[in-house]
Amino acid sequence: MVVGYEGVSLEEGTGVVHMAPAFGEEDYEVCKANSLAFFQPVDSNGKFTSEVSEFKGLFVKDADPLIIRYLKERNLLVKSERYKHNYPFCWRCGSPLLYYAWPTWFVKTTARKEKIIELNSSIAWFPEHIREGRFGDFLREMVDWALSRNRYWGTPLPVWVCSNCGEIEVIGSVQELLQKSVKKPERLELHRPYVDEFVLRCNKCGGEMRREPVVIDVWYDSGAATFARYHYPFENREQFENNFPVDFITEGVDQTRGWFYSLHVLGSLLFDQMAFKSCLVIGLVLNEQGEKMSKSKKNYDDPWTLIEKYGADALRWQLLGTTPWDVVRFGERGVADAKRRFFGILENCVTFFLTYAELDGFDPALHTVEFEKTSTLDKWLLSKLQLLIKGVRQALDVYEFNAAVELIEKFVVDDLSQWYIRRSRRRFWKEEKDLDKWAAYTTLYHTLLELSKIIAPLAPFSAEVMYQELALKQKMPESVHLNSYPQYNPELVFEKELEEIEDVRNVVEVIRAARNEGGVKTRQPLLVAKVYCQDRVWKSVEKNYEVVVDEVNVKKVERLPNLSEYRVYDLIPNKAAIGKRFKVKSVVLIEKANQEKQRIAQEIAEKGYALVELDGEKERVTEEEFRVVLKPKEGFAHAERSGIHVFLDLRTTPELEEEGLVRDFVRRVQIGRKELNLEFDQKIKLRVWFEDERLSKAVLKHEEYVKSETLASEVAFDPSVVQQVEPVDLDGSKVWIKIEINPL
Ligand SMILES: [Zn+2]
Ligand SMILES: [Zn+2]
Incomplete structure (x- = not known):
């Protein structure tokens, strides 16, 4: 009997398949639909039953050659061949499986x-x-x-x-x-x-x-x-x-x-x-190479080892930092990176606070300043903290842990560490315990304490350590995890101060981008940065002028009333398009265009085309033939972000270069201090020698600056250090620096 079934194709085999209702879902369905009998000639051990008297008791796979022989002997076999096809195997032990119809509930x-x-x-x-x-x-x-x-x-x-x-x-x-x-x-x-x-x-x-x-x-x-x-x-x-x-x-x-x-x-x-x-x-968690983790291949980093080495929070942070539903690549590199990138910096912030709070005897119960009376910078940080709370809550509400992690990292690294603490250091260092100092303590204390609560569900151990360190004998719940999650409080967003510091940071960022564009390293002082921006932004710059100048290492920051003077057009000929259209006259056209570069570029930029005279004919050229680009004026680097344009004068003078070298030297000394693990206020004595006379002159000239930046009581030029220390490289020449600790 042959029945029709759309599941059988002519592409494979003869287009006719045999049916075994007890050994395949489709076979079973087709037989049932055609009222064909169901029979089960194999028992649960995979052996033929008495229904197949010839092979009764034989395992079905073992019966294959016998069945072929049986058919051959009776002249019923047309052809016998090996045929490759998919077959199910046990995933655990690899033995071949039988599809088998079985009564089931x-x-x-x-x-x-x-x-x-x-x-x-x-x-x-x-x-x-x-x-x-x-x-x-x-x-x-x-x-x-x-x-x-x-x-x-x-x-x-x-x-x-x-x-x-x-x-x-x-x-x-x-x-x-x-x-x-x-x-x-x-x-x-x-x-x-x-x-x-x-x-x-x-x-x-x-x-x-x-x-x-x-x-x-x-x-x-x-x-x-x-x-x-x-x-x-x-x-x-x-x-x-x-x-x-x-x-x-x-x-x-x-x-x-x-x-x-x-x-x-x-x-x-x-x-x-x-x-x-x-x-x-x-999403699935893969190893760092993007492969499925497998116990037998051991192709993954053992989480317990990573926890021992970097802490459970670093591991957690790495996982939280990826879009939850995307495939995650997990391994030591990512965990180590989370530790360094975030926890290291957060710990530094806490240590900074605790060190000075102890020195100054800061007691939140006694010294807390009303937020309203804090400085612009404080109010900016307090506002950013509120925006962080708002953003993190929104992200957590929709389970976008990665967005929360990103916001927290950005706040801790860019806002708190790189800006607030760096720009406030001197407020903590200074001797007098005035309102400004307590305002700084109040702000930093409040921020760190709130941060411990913000990170509590994401980095529970670090949050607890931080919270306990910050307890400072205050009356607070016993654990950070017994606090309510911080609530966004719009009253603590100081719009004016927030805007002012954000303006300043934006301008600084654009000036730095221009410096980057010009390929001049940060430590090289430059003469002037010209800023084109809105009135409000410029007012913010003026109010924080010293900060801006200091941040970008430029002598002067000036406002630019319009852009035209510092921007010039340039024309880039599309030689293929010109050649196609102007053939032998191409060279002449490009030459002509070069002579009238500004006019042609401006016309193409403004009208979309320009006319060029060629052999007495006025030829119309467009972006097709000449690409128009805007370039900064010769000697300036340009950068632009959200409407703020900066033109940075790249010219240096011998004096500026000298200053740059001295700054480089100071940085080398600071690295040396760090390598010696010196306390931040440890006074030192410097003994130095320079291969390049230019450098020794520069350092001598700026001796006071060097002393104050490196806390050196003395800078001694001493050729004998050449035998005592390894030289370091400074702008291509050798410098020997020996740091001696002053006896107290
Ligand atoms: Zn098995
Ligand atoms: Zn009964």
Whole structure:
């Protein structure tokens, strides 16, 4: 008999396939649809039954050559050949598997498919596309849930069947089981083998009812989490009802068909509700090379080793710092980087505060200054802190931990460490304990304490250490984790001060960008930076003029009323396009254009075309032939950001170069101090020698500056240091620096 089926193609083989309803899902369906008999000629050990008398008792794979011989002997074999095709193997032990039709208990999920799909629509998925995508697709293609497993270990299926009439009894509780059973095991134990000893009496025929010898799919157990955790419905009704559906679950993307599905289906079927309100779907974690981590290949960095080495928070921070639903590359490099990039800097900030707070005896209870009375810089930081709280809360509300981590890092590194503390150092260093000093302490203390709370859920250990260090005998909750999460307080956003310092930082950033553009290192002082900006921005610059000049290492910062004087047009000929159109006259055209560069460029920029006279004809040229670019005036570097233009004069003078060298020298000494682990206020004596006379002259000339920057009481020129220390390189020549510690 041959039946038609669209699943068979002509591209492979003859277009006719044999059907074995007991060994393939499609075969089974097609036979069923065509009312063909179902028969099972193989037993559960994979051996032929008596239905195949010729090969009875043989393992099916071992029977292959015998079957071929059998057919050959009877002249029934057309051809025998080896054929390569896919075959299922056991993932654990690698032995070949048989598809096998087996009687199984199902949950008829398809009967409630619409409801299950509908309930999914109100779950908040992160990322959102999972709802209609991966999860939605899986629900739409739903098949009935094959619930039973032919295993020994697991939750026994609570179904008893009458061995006489086939009546079924489903048991719903231990109590019911005890009531209805006529034979019980000696100990009340719901697992196999004990549970199989319970025998029930059939209500219909009085026969013996025995338990179906199967266990339940483990995914049922995971899906039961929402009610099983309360032992509901047997007790804790109120607790269950208060907590169902749960607010939030999270797991890997591979759980779409696993936990997410089993939770959702049980919620829908049992309670007509979704089981969870929101779900964060995590991407897979790969190793740093982007490969799947494998225990057998050992191709990953052991997390415990990393935790020992860098701390649990650094590991956590690295993972949090990536988009949760993207694939994460995880390894030592990233963890070490998180430690260095963030925690190292945060610790420095705390240490800075604690060191000076102790020296000055700062007591928050006594010295706290009202925020309103703090400086512009303080108010700027306090405002930034509020904006941080707002931003982090928003990010956490939608589970974008990476956005929160990014905001916190930016705040700690750029705002707190690189700007606030650096620009406030002298306020902490100075002798007099005035309002300005206490204002700085108040601001830094408040900021660090709030920070410990902000990072508490993301870096719980570091947050606690920080919080305990900052406790300073204050009356506070015992642990950072007993505090409420910081609330955004718009009253602590000082708009005017915030804007002013942001303006200053923007201008500084653009000047630095111009310096970068010009390829001049930061330590080389320059003469002038010309800034084109709005009135408000310039007012901010004027109010903070010393700061700007100091930050960018430029002698003068001037305002530029308009751009035209410092910008010139340039024309770049497109030789291919010109050659195509003007052939032999191309060279002449390019030459002509070069002579009238400014006019042509400006006209193309403004009108889109320009006219060039060529052999008495006016030729129209456009961007097609000449690309127009704006260049800064000769000798200047230009940068622009959000409407702020800077033209930086790159010319140096011998004096400026000298200053640059001295700054380089000071930096070398500071590196030396660091290498010796000197206290910040340790006075030193410098003994130096220079290969280049230019350098020794420069240092001599700026001796006072060198002394104050390096805390040296003396700078002695001493050729004998050449024998005592290794030279360092300074602008291409050798310098010998010996740092001696003054006896106290
Ligand atoms: Zn196996
Ligand atoms: Zn019965």
